[in-house]
Amino acid sequence: xxxxxxxxxxxxxxxxxxxxxxxxxxxxxxxxxxxxxxxxxxxxxxxxxxxxxxxxxxxxxxxxxxxxxxxxxxxxxxxxxxxxxxxxxxxxxxxxxxxxxxxxxxxxxxxxxx
Amino acid sequence: xxxxxxxxxxxxxxxxxxxxxxxxxxxxxxxxxxxxxxxxxxxxxxxxxxxxxxxxxxxxxxxxxxxxxxxxxxxxxxxxxxxxxxxxxxxxxxxxxxxxxxxxxxxxxxxxxxxx
Numbered sequence: 001x002x003x004x005x006x007x008x009x010x011x012x013x014x015x016x017x018x019x020x021x022x023x024x025x026x027x028x029x030x031x032x033x034x035x036x037x038x039x040x041x042x043x044x045x046x047x048x049x050x051x052x053x054x055x056x057x058x059x060x061x062x063x064x065x066x067x068x069x070x071x072x073x074x075x076x077x078x079x080x081x082x083x084x085x086x087x088x089x090x091x092x093x094x095x096x097x098x099x100x101x102x103x104x105x106x107x108x109x110x111x112x113x114x
Numbered sequence: 115x116x117x118x119x120x121x122x123x124x125x126x127x128x129x130x131x132x133x134x135x136x137x138x139x140x141x142x143x144x145x146x147x148x149x150x151x152x153x154x155x156x157x158x159x160x161x162x163x164x165x166x167x168x169x170x171x172x173x174x175x176x177x178x179x180x181x182x183x184x185x186x187x188x189x190x191x192x193x194x195x196x197x198x199x200x201x202x203x204x205x206x207x208x209x210x211x212x213x214x215x216x217x218x219x220x221x222x223x224x225x226x227x228x229x230x
Contacts, residue, residue: 004156033216044118045157045205045221052216091156099170100145100209100217104156 002027002094006105013082014113020067021077021108023092031097034068036077039107040088048090051075079110087112118222120206126228127196134192135225139208146189147219148181149205150174157205163189164211196229203227 004025013019025034036048051059051068059066063083067076079086092105119138127133139146144165149157160179161171165186175181178196183189193200203226207219 006156044223045207047218050216050218093156099162100211100219101147101159101162101170102149102157102219103159104149106154106156 002029002096002103004092004094004103004105006092006108008108010109010111012111012113015082015084017082018078018080019082019110021090021110023075023077023105025073025075025092025094027094029096033095033097034075035093035095035102036066037091037093038088039091049077082112084112084114086110118206118208118220120222120225122225123223124226126230128230129196129198131196132192132194133196133227134190135204137189137191137206137222139188139206140220143208143210144186145209145211145217146183147207148189148191149207151203151205151224198229201227201229
């Protein structure tokens with residue numbers, strides 16, 4: 001079984017600043033992936049960044065990077081140089097290797113202030 | 115490529131009625147997923163198909179729910195005898211099983227169901 005926990009229901013950041021969203025997970029799978037998805041208001045979910053669990057190197061996509069601590073089962077998202085367009089719900093998710101089935105956390109609402 | 119589409123985008127129904135949602139995946143995508151998202155929660159996995167075969171169903175998918183994917187193209191999700199607790203956003207996603215280790219899921223805009 002897999003569970004994903006996001007303990008921050010809401011976060012806020014000022015434009016151009018850096019913010020970190022937290023996520024912890026638990027899984028019995030030996031091969032899995034971790035993801036951060038962004039869901040803007042009334043718009044569809046899009047993938048922000050992914051991390052293969054077998055890789056030690058933290059994933060980076062432009063202003064988005066993760067801090068993956070496998071032993072601690074922690075997977076945080078850092079957004080640098082925050083922009084107004086980053087405002088959205090962010091979901092952490094864990095995916096099983098064979099099925100790609102995703103288990104999501106409850107989400108963190110990010111507000112970005114000018 | 116127009117992405118994953120879902121129809122209708124909104125559905126209001128009375129308790130006890132049946133409803134059917136449709137999902138059109140990205141062309142050539144052989145995997146299709148259904149998730150349910152209630153207010154303030156993350157999406158919850160319901161079921162998924164590989165081509166026309168339904169490979170896994172969540173315990174959330176009660177007997178009132180049925181999903182099909184005839185011919186491995188579009189999929190339908192039917193809810194019979196709707197209950198107020200069925201009110202949620204129903205999300206569809208598709209991916210291409212390509213033999214690689216990871217197959218990204220692309221999400222549709224969802225169908226928002228309100229049961230009165």
